[in-house]
Amino acid sequence: MAAALLLAAGGAGAYPDGAPWGASDPDATESCASCHYDYEPVMDSAALSVEGLPEIATPGRRYRLALAFASDTAVTSGFQLTIRGAGKDNGMLVTRDEDVEVVGAAGRSTSPRPVGGELRWHIEWQAPDAEADCIEFLIAASAANDDQSPFGDTIHYKAVAIDVAAPVGD
Ligand code: HEC
DSSP states (O other): OHHHHHHHHHHHOOOOOOSSSTSSTSSSSTTTHSOOSSSBBBBTTTTTTEEEESSEEEOOEEEEEEEEESSSSSSSEEEEEEEEEESSSSEEEEEEOOOOOEEEEEEEEEOEOOOSSSSSEEEEEOOOOOOOEEEEEEEEEEEOOOOSTTTOEEEEEEEEEEEEETOOOO
């Protein structure tokens, strides 16, 4: 595995379309830090935030979100978002950013973005139609050094949990 990765890293780009799906879960076998392992990952990173996400979302409503990453060290960065909950329906993502791809309730950057100050990836989330307790937004972003390899990068993780419930009075 390690040898395969080294080989891959020397090529034209092992993951030209972005990190493998599910990698923003720190407990996943193929999590970001399993390949980008030079530095200890930052858990519950203060540098990562989801702007525009309420604590309680309204079923079926669309929210314009921005995944913001404020890193002092990143030269380039990429992110991934995995939304999961107890039920099957965790809503749906939409994006207009050209370097972001969404599939159902997951999103990822498809190429590293240069960092000049704070970085924002824009994404819209349509909440599921049914009420739900504890929908988790698992986010990972890398403070990368732009050497086109998995080395010398620090992974930041953040998990945000919200509920989906009809507003009181409806
Ligand atoms: C299975 C291994 C693997 C996983 C998991 C993985 N990466 Fe990577 N990553 C690589 C390899 C190999 C490269 C270099 C080749 C390339 O760009 O595809 C790379 C390159 C990158 C780069 C460019 C780095 C630079 O300094 O130029 C970024 C940014 C990045 N990954 C972010 C992420 C993020 C964020 C995650 C988790 C959501 C992730 N990666 C998960 C293997 C992985």
